[in-house]
């Protein structure tokens with residue numbers, strides 16, 4: 001039975017500035033009518049200018065949070081964000097293999113929008129841990145650089161990225177939500193058009209593309225976290241990935257448009273990446 005209020009667990013890092021990580025997830029889950037819970041994997045000291053410190057938590061402390069929640073509370077959907085270390089990736093994969101939640105959204109967070117590294121990727125252990133997580137996830141939400149890292153394939157233009165996403169879906173048996181937010185960095189300026197595409201790519205190769213207007217703003221910190229937790233909440237309420245994306249994408253664009261008016265952080269500095277306004281729909 002589909003729950004009226006989906007209970008959504010975010011397994012992710014803490015962003016002290018409140019724009020990304022578990023803070024973004026909880027605000028987003030609440031905005032979409034869900035009940036949010038967290039298993040925090042790492043503490044970051046972070047603000048709108050960048051990441052000042054990262055402290056991954058011990059594996060047993062993360063596992064204890066997961067076990068506490070699972071022992072008492074039905075989990076309708078899980079969203080996974082920053083995991084920080086290969087040991088934590090393995091521990092979370094192990095918990096998912098044991099508990100098999102009905103909806104698992106994996107946001108393969110590797111690098112913050114500020115450029116700071118958040119989760120190890122490169123070596124063989126890292127690759128094996130990502131593969132294990134991909135096998136237990138139902139949806140993975142890479143941006144273009146993350147897709148290139150996960151597949152070892154070129155993902156600099158949209159068609160190449162769709163091909164790589166089909167390959168990722170087939171290899172791991174997981175639906176891919178391909179995000180086009182970084183196309184302006186890789187395509188020629190004239191091709192980085194007025195629109196930003198996202199696409200749901202199914203295991204069989206079917207593509208459902210949703211385009212939206214490109215919002216010109218530096219209030220883009222946490223968009224990936226926000227999108228993945230919105231999709232987890234909507235899927236936890238019974239929507240398909242395609243319907244969930246149709247609803248979440250215009251909402252996220254509005255959240256980006258409303259971000260600067262929050263006046264969070266020193267926007268006069270060139271390093272500023274402000275948060276989106278997760279509560280914009282409630283504020284009207």
Ligand SMILES: Nc1ncnc2c1ncn2[C@@H]1O[C@H](COP(=O)(O)OP(=O)(O)OP(=O)(O)O)[C@@H](O)[C@H]1O
Nearest residue numbers: 113143179180181182196213214215222223224225
């Ligand atoms: N300039 C923009 N205008 C409108 N939507 C955007 C823009 N940039 C990104 N998005 C949307 O935000 C979501 C995240 O996309 P993106 O490709 O930036 O992922 P990401 O890099 O993981 O996000 P983050 O900025 O949190 O690191 C997608 O739905 C994308 O379409």
Ligand SMILES: Cc1ncc(COP(=O)(O)O)c(N)n1
Nearest residue numbers: 013020021082112113221222
């Ligand atoms: C704790 C945490 N998790 C995820 C992100 C990625 O978000 P973004 O790419 O928008 O910086 C982040 N900066 N911090």
